Amino acid sequence: MILATNEMRLLNYKEIEANQYEVRKIRHDLKNKIIVLKYLLNEKNYDKADELIQSYCEEIMTKTRIVDTGNTIIDAIFNTKITANKNINFILNLKIKENFKIQANDIITLLGNLIDNACESINRDYDSCDLKVKLIITEEMFLLKISNPYKTIKTEGDRILTLKKDTYNHGIGLKSVNRIVSNYGGTVDINTDNYIFTIKIIIY
Template identity: 25%
Template sequence: MIKALGSLMFFALLLSLWYIYRLRLDLRFHQIQQKELDDYALEVESIYRQMRGIRHDYRNHLQVMQAYLASQDYLALDQYLQELTNEMNQVDTIIRTGNTLIDALVNTKLTRAQANGVEVHASAIAPKELIISSNDLAIILGNLLNNALEATLNGKHHEPPFIRLYIAPLKNTFYISVQNSMAQRPRQNFLSLKAPNRQGFGLKRIDTAVSKNQGLVNRQWEEGVFATEVTLPLQK
């Protein structure tokens, strides 16, 4: 009887420890998720603040250039144009769908990729409004691009690294395809795209958000190219 009671208490202790572990893991997951959403919000705010500032100063820029032109100070005019070009190139308009969140995320992430020597090919068509929440869409698209960017920057490639993005409505679904160069084969079952001692929180967040919205995720790796396809319903 005492032996059975001891075994029961030991089992209860193990169950309690497992429950505490799961709680801590879930808490860590949500902390990372919230931090990433906060980062996305800052990126969106930054890019549009910069764009509003450029539009606001548009007339001032024209007046300065007209003054240089009137005084025939072409050297100063050329330098001024170069400074404006550098400022505009800080965030390129790689896509323009009219969907604020998609445009801001894609343009910010892929501009960063280009600045690091990654070849970028992007085509996107998106409705201004989708039934998926902005938070879930940011989690899915943001993590897809983060994973692609990390793989292209950290991997050893025989050719220039690349990212290919395609977004469009397709047969009553919202289709997202991301392909990127990735020399090393991912871990089994795509548990993580990172080193074995690092957990793939990004993949888990994508899967959770897609499943929540009754969508599908398909991942493949072949001959140095990693591809992810996500389909989400356009209507409830």
């Protein structure tokens, strides 16, 4: 557990360093952008000026985004996944208030596997897409809900099967998730209506 925690901290520090580098780059380019913006305003080219402002705001939000919940492991997971999947728009609803009874390595497995599955599904079927993640951790409850659109899915009864050719070494992610949730006496609910894959985990 200590090794896993240290590895996640290292990943988080690397994400922070990369974020600070992007901030320095933006600051370096700021002077030139302001000069261009001032020129456009003097020329009363307000449409182009507004376009430049919108583009710059999007650049700042994209390049400097960093998740900071106060939980090193959770922050590292999200920051790593966001950086690795720049084509995916992560819509996050995170409320981390208290420590819960779930062990750190189990949180890594739950979040890591499910976010990876969602990203793989999106990257397989779409060029870009939204990925919604709701994570609430209090002293009394752990709730994780992940939703993403999909075009193809393979099932066998109530089971979701991997679409990868190497079925022996893949498809164990959901098994690990179910095993962990079962160990804590929680529930896993999967819904695939309207081509939206949603998995919801609740542990009390």
